[in-house]
Amino acid sequence: MTTRSAWPALAVLLVGAFMALLDTTIVNVAVPTIHTSLKASESTLSWVLSGYMLAYGLALVPAGRLGDRYSHKPIFVVGLILFTLTSTACAFAQNDLQLDLARAAQGLSAGIFSTSITAFIHLMFPGDLRGKALAIMGSVIGVSSAVGPLAGGLIIEAFGQENGWRYIFGINLPVGAVAVLAAFWLLPSGGRTDEDDRADRTGFVILTLALIVLLVPLVEGHNQGWPLWSYLVSALSLPMLSLFAWWERRVERRGGNPLIPPHLFAGRAFTGGVVLALVYFAAFTSIFFTISLLWQAGLDATALQSGLLLMTFAIGTVIGAARSDRLAARFGRTVLVIGLVLVSVSMISVLVVLAVVPPSGLRGWTLVAPLVVGGVGSGLFIPPNMDLIVATVPRDDAGAASGVIGTVQRVGSAIGIAVTGRILFDTLDFTGGDSPAVVFTRSATYATGASVVFVLVALALVFTLPRHSDDAPEPVARKEPHNAA
Template structure:
């Protein structure tokens, strides 16, 4: 007699309540790190006045954070594999919180830039531990849910930054009110560190105890700094000989970094960036895409914040409110991106980058053609909403598609490279756009009237936005380097 009893269905994996609370703790750290990438934008004009900061200093406040964050990602992941990701998370978040205090107490431009670099460094230290802990704490389908919550947290906190910054400066005043955007991290940082020590599992991933490629890290950091310093300082300094020497030196150091990584790999050791990843043409194109896209995307509110406050005389809160359409679009786009990616494949990224390009080109046309005295936030609403929807659709799934171009065994290393490319792109974008924006600020002799100031800043902002729009168009072209579909196993 044949047994027709259907096989028992395997029980769905579950986790206890403590694990979900632990997820909330680590996502609090994520929110702090991502909020600080955008909250500072609306405070830049106030910082400029309060500390008598130069234009280059304003660029460094953003670029220094992003660059240090990106450079810390790969070695921090390696250290976490060796000593446990919980300890790396706690140390990184504690350092980030103390650096936030340092930022808020900074007594001059140099002190603030150094504090921001340290803050970015510690942010880059604890951020890889977040994804590693989610991998270790959540099984199967629940892991996907946890990463979806993480993606929503990233989108929401990034979009919320300018609004929170504007509100804080409105409440605490335009004098030293900018300090509040850093002090706000202190209570949340203390809560997250204490909760992490009490709740997070003491898990070591069990990976191979690999050392960090220190020489490679120094060469990479040196090359990027040598390239970024003249891009940021060159305009202020009048492009003297040293800026060109530094640019050439940075390129040579980058070539030396590539040669060193090949030598380390051939010697049987673990390179910082495995050269075999770039044997995949699609991966190389994807990394360039990440770099270019983030250079375009992160620079737009740098430009708008400077224009809206220093040029048009609006408050920090009004500047923050301008970003609401982009924030709403980004949240909506991100919430649908995973479902759309599963259904449409690469098409969701094509549509996303196309919408960002259209939105930024429209912004550029507005700034270039509308008289400065007629500009208002309602004009910016449609293009920012379109760009926000596209950005949300792109940012959440793009790393999956780039990582899918390499073997699954190399996915971890590829993810680290993509994350670093995104942060380096952010730093480079601010450096280039800031140089164009401030380089175009040419005022007539005498005391300019408010209308003249508005016209000069609007013209400069239109040129800066043209750079961001051009980068967005290039990103749209590069997206076709990615595979049409992504393996859900990556």
């Protein structure tokens, strides 16, 4: 595939990425209207949000490995078709149970095609252009993450409170249909077809159970105010993940096809970049959570106003990502340091504003500058860190690596929201007679402090990475299997 034809293919991939990531946040503002329209219970309706994220995270690694084995094009196309159909099912849901099931299926579909995006970038672009492609993808990540509440608010205002939420899902039908046709036409075919078709079913079961044990308590904890049991049950995932790592090494030693090849983690750049992404997404996502809750529950702002405020972060992300590839090529790891310093300054500034400015003086403009700075830093950090990770991955394992990256990003987001949410809700105290604005501002200050800790840890971790990533190594040769794994 020529570089000229790779750019139109990238556009198709980014449409899919935008749709999948947008649907993680756009529904937040629609929950009250869904509650009224479907007469849904709050406990069931909460899974409209969390079911999508859970299913999304569970699909990433298996889908990436299937793409490595059978080619990423059919995985992307099938996932995008399913996402379009399940979005339509969400739009026509007649009760909360139907909507919950359709949202879970929609999240699963998003996870199926999402890993192919990073894998295709790795396969289509050589090292000097891969950074630019990932920079564009970084802009899409930032914009789609922040624009969701704004887009949701605008759609509901345009189509009404009763059925406006249906158009939030329905808009995916025409966009998805066009994207599917373009994917058939523009995405390259081919890819590795492994002669050894023995699937690592045991590894799949162990990893799925470990992620369920990790994520379900964190997701449900968010719905129930972060009870202690949610953290204790999530901790059980650690021995399960250790068991998964042992099993994958066993499969690889016997010449099989591990779900996540252990040799991926042999390189310091890959392992360090993955851990760094986990910690960064805990910081990056948690600040959105805190500000949204403060603005709407504490300061009685509308979802649209909250979305407009967070949109400033997205603007900064586009600015930072547009320069990230050139800076990364020139300065190597240093660009990650610059990005994390800017994000640290941003979050510390937000912390100072919340601690010093009284709630009556909090306005959107007081946080615009810190959020723009944070967005620029995020744009400088996410694409080069992804490039650092994928540059050391054999081409045959691009899908598995993409699944790992996507999974740790989802896990990091869940952990960040769990920690900051627990701090925020545990410090809410209305017994002193203070107004909700005062109480929420005080608690949001504590929660923002946790986000600051996360980003400072990320800043410390970045110094453990190699300064420059080398080209991807050759695939590790498999042994001839002498026994079924």
